[in-house]
Amino acid sequence: MKKKLVVLTGAGISAESGLKTFRDSDGLWEGYNVYDVATPEAWDRNPALVQQFYNERRKQVLEAVPNAAHLGLVALEDDFEVHVITQNIDDLHERAGSSDVTHLHGVITRSQSDLDPGLTYPIEGWEIKMGSFCELGTQLRPHVVWFGESVPMIHHAAQLCAGADVFILVGTSLAVYPAAGLVDYVPAGVPKYIIDPKIPELGRYKNIIKVEKSATEGVKEVLGLLRA
Known part of the structure; x- marks a missing residue:
């Protein structure tokens, strides 16, 4: 054995x-403050910005080897x-x-329901579009654990x-x-x-x-x- x-x-x-990630020294991730793109509050405040940020990160991931x-x-x-x-x-x-x-x-190449994090889906390509919904009728978001989430x-x-x-x-x-x-x-x-x-x-x-x-x-x- x-x-x-x-x-x-x-x-x-x-x-x-x-692939770059944020560093605790400055709290920035690709030029963004992590609390503007990686918290539930950021998603509630400006979901389009958060979605765009992760779409760009996903594109980088898919191009990396x-x-x-x-x-x-x-x-x-x-x-x-x-x-x-x-x-x-x-x-x-x-x-x-x-x-x-x-x-x-989580893993950026999957999406999840904004209502039920247990509902996840594969993503075709690099983009989750605003207006794309899960089976419960709510917006799809990145399958990523944000600051403040379990x-x-x-x-x-x-x-x-x-x-x-x-x-x-x-x-x-x-x-x-x-x-x-x-x-x-x-x-x-x-x-x-x-x-x-x-x-x-x-x-x-x-x-x-x-x-x-x-x-x-x-x-x-x-x-x-x-x-x-």
Whole structure:
């Protein structure tokens, strides 16, 4: 039986495919204040602006391609039962070939009902048009978890982490909760590979292996370590 390897990925892995995300330092995402485009209040205030913003981001996602880090995680499936948990809203893990991906914050290539977030739909092309409705008759919006909304997949993700035999964290600063708290569910004795150019202080965790490199270089190194 293969060991269970759980991977938590953040913005750093998508950045190497050319996808930008906001940074806590300035709160801007592609020049927009995140609270103007990534909250329920923003949607209520100016749905056309929010829709346009995510349509543009979706177009970027569809034009991007998976990088060596995404492909490296797929290669690990030869030796492990791999479960990817991602904070990213792109579908690059799926397009790379990962067979089990949990999206904590939704996925931009799907739409959802404005009334019932459980009603989601695939999107043809890159655009959700204003005036496109779900089966309940309300406007379709991006299938993305905004600031102030619950994270429905967090409990499933916590269960995966609690059952991990090996844990890898790639390209996240552990600054955004509740995702950052997932590391606390990983058993203390489990090896935890942390891949990021700037690894934060992780003094309270045990069995940490720091790999202070970019996602692509770091995944390559960890792949070699796990196969040694």
